Amino acid sequence: MTDQERPVTDDDLHAYVDGVLDAGRRPAVERHLAQHPEAAARVAGWQAVGASLREATAWKAREPVPARLDIARLLEARRARRWQPARVAASILIALAVGAGSGWVARGPHMPTGVAAVAMEAASVHRMFASADGSAAPYDAGAKAELASWLSRELGHPATPPDLSRAGYRLVSGRLVATDLGPACMYLYEGPHGLRITLFMRPMEKRNMNAPMRPMHGAETVGYVWARNGLGFGLVTSEPMETLRGLANEIRDQMSAQI
C-alpha cells in the first residue's frame, strides 16, 4: 500500500492538526476530510480547542517572572544550601551507597575546610549512626579488622582505637564512611546510662596539618574537634556532658602516642 492508499487514522488527523503530517500523506488526509464531514468537524473542533487553550494560557507566559524564580538568586541559594549539615549527611550517605573512594564532586567556595569540615562531618556521622534505634553496625571481628587496617594504613604503622574503658566507655560499633574529602572512619562508644559518643577520624586535606582542640556546637550535637599530624578528629555526642572534654583529652593523648 502506498501513502495514498493507507486508510486515514486518528494519528494522521492529529499530525494534520499539529502541522507535522508528512507531505506525501497530506493529499490523502485532505481528501478524507472532504469526503467525511464528521471527520472534518472533529478536526476543526480540535483546532479550535488548541487555539482556545493557547489563548487562555498565554497570559501566564507573558507574566513577569517572580523574583523567587530568578536564576541568579536560585544559584546563590544553592551555593549557600550546599554545605548545610543535612547536605553533608546526604553526601555521606550517597558515598556509602556508592562505596568509599569513588569519584566525588568538586568543592565550591562555600564549603568549610580544615577542622570545620571535620566538625560538620563528625556531627553528621554521629546523627546518622549513633542514634539509639540500633542502626549502628555491630562491631564484630570483620568490622574491627577492617577499621584497624584503615587506621594502620593512615598512620603508617599498626594502630588501635582509643581505649576508654577506664572512663566507663566501651567500643560498640565502628565503620568506614566516605566524605567528600575522602574516606574516614568512626567509632561508637557507649558509656554509663547508654550515653553514646562518636569518634570521627579523617585525614586532613594537607599532610602535617595540626589544629588545637576546640569545642564545636551543632544544632543537635556538641563535641570537640582537633587535628594532629594530618589526621583530623571529632568527638561528638548529642547532649552536653561535663566529662566530654576529659574524654577528648584522653583520646588525643592516646592517639598522639600512636601518630
Place this chain on the structure above:
Amino acid sequence: MPALATLEENIPSLRRYAWSLLRNASDADDLVQDCLVRALDKIGTVRSEGQLRPWLFAIMHNLYINRWRRTKVRAEVSAEDADAEVSVPPAQQAGTEMRDVMRGLAELPPDQRQVILLVAVEGFEYAEVAGMLGIPIGTVMSRLSRARDRLRDFVEGRPQPVLRRVK
C-alpha cells in the same frame, strides 16, 4: 553559560505549563521552583541545547508525579487565588470558549491534561512527549485523542459521555 540562558528562556513556558496543570499560582510556582533547583543541580548532564527544553519538562513531570498529583485542581478559572500577580485575571478577558476549554481541561484526568498541554500549547513533538512522560508513543496518541475529543465536547456544549465508544 549558554545552558543557563536557555534555562532562563524556558521559565515563562514552565510557569504556563505548571499553572495549566495545577490552576493555582503559588502551587505552580512552587513546582517551577523545585524544577529549576533540580535542573541547576544537573544541568551539566545535558548534552545539547535542543535537549534542554524537553529535559526541563521531564523534570517537572517527575516532580509533579511525585509530589503534586494529589493537589486539588481547581475547576474554575475564576477561583484563581488572590496572589495571581499583576496580570489580568483570565476570567475577565476570556471569552466563553476559553472559559469552557479551561473548565474542560480541569475535568480531564491528569495524564490526558498533560499530553494535550505539552502538544497543543507547548508545541512538543509526540516522541518528545513520550520520552518526557516515559510512555509509549501509542499511549501519547490515544491520550491526545481522548483529550481533544472531550475538550471539543465541552466547548461545543455536548454532555459528557459516561463511556467512550469503542472504535
